Amino acid sequence: MGKLYEKLMQDYRFKEGMKACINCGTCTAICPAAEFYKYDPRSIVDMVQSRDEEAIEKLLKSETIWYCGECMSCVTRCPRKNAPGLIVMALRSLSIDEGYFIHSEKGRQQYVINKEMYSNILNYGYCVYPRTFKYEDHPEYGTTGQWIEQNLDEIHKRVGSNLDGDGPGILRKIPDEDLMQLRNIFEQTGAFKRMDTLKRLSKERADSLGLTEEEYSEQIFNTISEGHFN
Amino acid sequence: MIYEGKKRIWSEYQKEIPEDNYFYVRSCIRQNFFPASEKTFLDIVRNRLGKDFFETQHHTTCGGIAYHSDAIPQETVMTIIARQFALMTEAGYKNYACSCITSFGLYTETMETWKLFPELEAKIREILWKTCHKEFRIPENLAHASDIIYKFRNMIAEKAAYRLVNVKTGKPLRVVEHIGCHYAKMFPSRGVGGAEYPYVLAGMIESWGGEVIDYPERRHCCGFGFRQYLVKANRGYSLSNTHKKFESMAPFKPDMIITNCPGCPYFMDRWQYVISELEGKTYGENGYGIPVFTYEEVAGLVLGYDPWDLGLQMHQVAVEPLLDKMGIKYDPAKKYLGENGKYIGKPQMPRFIKCC
Numbered sequence: 190m191g192k193l194y195e196k197l198m199q200d201y202r203f204k205e206g207m208k209a210c211i212n213c214g215t216c217t218a219i220c221p222a223a224e225f226y227k228y229d230p231r232s233i234v235d236m237v238q239s240r241d242e243e244a245i246e247k248l249l250k251s252e253t254i255w256y257c258g259e260c261m262s263c264v265t266r267c268p269r270k271n272a273p274g275l276i277v278m279a280l281r282s283l284s285i286d287e288g289y290f291i292h293s294e295k296g297r298q299q300y301v302i303n304k305e306m307y308s309n310i311l312n313y314g315y316c317v318y319p320r321t322f323k324y325e326d327h328p329e330y331g332t333t334g335q336w337i338e339q340n341l342d343e344i345h346k347r348v349g350s351n352l353d354g355d356g357p358g359i360l361r362k363i364p365d366e367d368l369m370q371l372r373n374i375f376e377q378t379g380a381f382k383r384m385d386t387l388k389r390l391s392k393e394r395a396d397s398l399g400l401t402e403e404e405y406s407e408q409i410f411n412t413i414s415e416g417h418f419n
Numbered sequence: 420m421i422y423e424g425k426k427r428i429w430s431e432y433q434k435e436i437p438e439d440n441y442f443y444v445r446s447c448i449r450q451n452f453f454p455a456s457e458k459t460f461l462d463i464v465r466n467r468l469g470k471d472f473f474e475t476q477h478h479t480t481c482g483g484i485a486y487h488s489d490a491i492p493q494e495t496v497m498t499i500i501a502r503q504f505a506l507m508t509e510a511g512y513k514n515y516a517c518s519c520i521t522s523f524g525l526y527t528e529t530m531e532t533w534k535l536f537p538e539l540e541a542k543i544r545e546i547l548w549k550t551c552h553k554e555f556r557i558p559e560n561l562a563h564a565s566d567i568i569y570k571f572r573n574m575i576a577e578k579a580a581y582r583l584v585n586v587k588t589g590k591p592l593r594v595v596e597h598i599g600c601h602y603a604k605m606f607p608s609r610g611v612g613g614a615e616y617p618y619v620l621a622g623m624i625e626s627w628g629g630e631v632i633d634y635p636e637r638r639h640c641c642g643f644g645f646r647q648y649l650v651k652a653n654r655g656y657s658l659s660n661t662h663k664k665f666e667s668m669a670p671f672k673p674d675m676i677i678t679n680c681p682g683c684p685y686f687m688d689r690w691q692y693v694i695s696e697l698e699g700k701t702y703g704e705n706g707y708g709i710p711v712f713t714y715e716e717v718a719g720l721v722l723g724y725d726p727w728d729l730g731l732q733m734h735q736v737a738v739e740p741l742l743d744k745m746g747i748k749y750d751p752a753k754k755y756l757g758e759n760g761k762y763i764g765k766p767q768m769p770r771f772i773k774c775c
Contacts, residue, residue, distance in 0.1 A: 258644025260600040306485040316447040316484035331735035336766035343757035348455035348730040357476040373550035378494040413652040
């Protein structure tokens with residue numbers, strides 16, 4: 190067994206999701222991503238089950254594994270109880286941890302996702318937090334969203350939120366002792382290690398392009414090249 | 420014979436939903452975009468139905484959005500979940516209710532994975548002790564908050580001030596129900612009615628007088644896609660999937676949409692606005708959109724809550740056409756008032772989609 194396949198086998202999602210694929214293509218037929226992107230979960234599962242190390246490395250460096258939306262519609266349909274969505278999650282984790290993510294445009298986006306998620310979770314205790322969710326980055330928030338942002342405290346009070354307040358309730362301030370526990374969990378379970386890999390390789394790439402960290406983040410957040418779509 | 424067979428199959432998809440005594444955890448997305456929905460839920464179950472729902476300020480995100488956007492490892496999210504279970508254990512509860520569908524799917528996945536791989540559960544227990552000095556019991560029962568409203572749907576119907584009926588025609592309102600993917604697509608037996616024929620929202624609609632619409636893309640994802648929305652460059656994925664659903668449902672002329680996932684109503688509401696800005700196209704009657712609601716908002720409307728107490732002013736698509744159809748009395752002048760009745764200005768009018 191090769192090195193990369195062996196690493197995949199250590200991921201519980203891979204153990205659960207990879208049985209024996211019969212190549213029926215049901216997952217691709219039901220997949221929302223396969224209609225939008227040049228994406229075929231069937232071939233990903235088939236490639237992985239071949240255990241071909243070279244093919245797996247190519248996959249980990251590719252755009253393909255980043256197209257899935259993790260809706261898990263494929264899990265319901267597979268007649269052989271495979272879970273292509275879980276296999277993709279295992280592939281993505283391995284791609285980040287091995288540093289292969291830096292080879293693809295979609296993989297490189299992981300840096301800005303991690304920055305946002307880690308900041309929200311560790312500073313506030315939420316994956317999404319209203320003071321960091323900006324209309325500027327989310328014009329689809331609409332004219333109502335713009336109005337909410339301009340009157341955030343007033344509107345939240347009106348509808349009964351406890352925004353940044355003490356005690357329980359909607360969007361309460363999560364006590365520091367709880368945030369510290371989240372930080373301990375991140376440290377102990379390898380989340381910070383994952384972020385370090387993303388940060389190190391993203392910085393190297395930004396340096397090679399002569400971009401500051403901010404310019405690089407902006408570029409990967411906004412840029413989309415041709416060739417991704419069906 | 421056929422009936423008996425169907426009854427047997429159906430029985431596999433009946434989940435046990437406890438009567439009372441829940442430990443309640445909130446949703447990141449619902450708190451941000453539909454905050455009054457959680458307030459309404461707790462008010463209904465505690466004050467209208469007399470149930471015990473406990474909440475602690477010490478619970479946090481489950482980490483689900485970060486996990487499904489591949490930002491954090493599986494062991495990280497499992498330890499955060501174990502910490503939430505520890506808070507439930509400390510508070511003396513056995514029934515766990517969550518507001519979020521991503522969380523619901525993740526709690527289910529975690530508990531199933533631990534059953535298959537007990538050594539992983541043991542490892543997470545060890546990490547939790549090391550990082551938080553906490554221990555936990557696995558909940559005896561896990562419910563999504565929509566399961567609970569489903570369970571008490573007939574009691575809500577008995578107390579109804581309004582029904583899902585067009586007061587002018589006397590006909591049932593035509594309702595699209597949209598179930599969040601992570602409710603039952605991964606573990607069909609954990610949702611009411613399974614993945615193909617989920618009944619959790621359909622049951623509410625029928626009980627409150629509406630008519631459920633069946634349409635081709637009924638089970639298609641709303642298009643959130645986690646990283647496909649979080650990164651601006653990927654949002655075409657999210658928009659395209661919502662567009663596909665609306666094109667599919669439009670010929671059936673829905674009066675409203677009801678959802679059980681916190682993210683889906685946000686995307687189905689806001690992408691309607693974007694489609695109108697991009698293409699000048701609207702899906703409702705007379706230039707309006709199709710209003711999209713959380714199940715808590717619909718339960719609140721049925722029970723006679725004031726629409727602005729329910730936070731419906733935070734929607735982009737105007738809800739007034741639906742309120743008028745149901746015959747709900749509301750004061751339009753109060754829509755844009757702040758905490759103490761102070762007028763705080765109103766949103767700009769979009770270019771195409773009509774708003775009130």
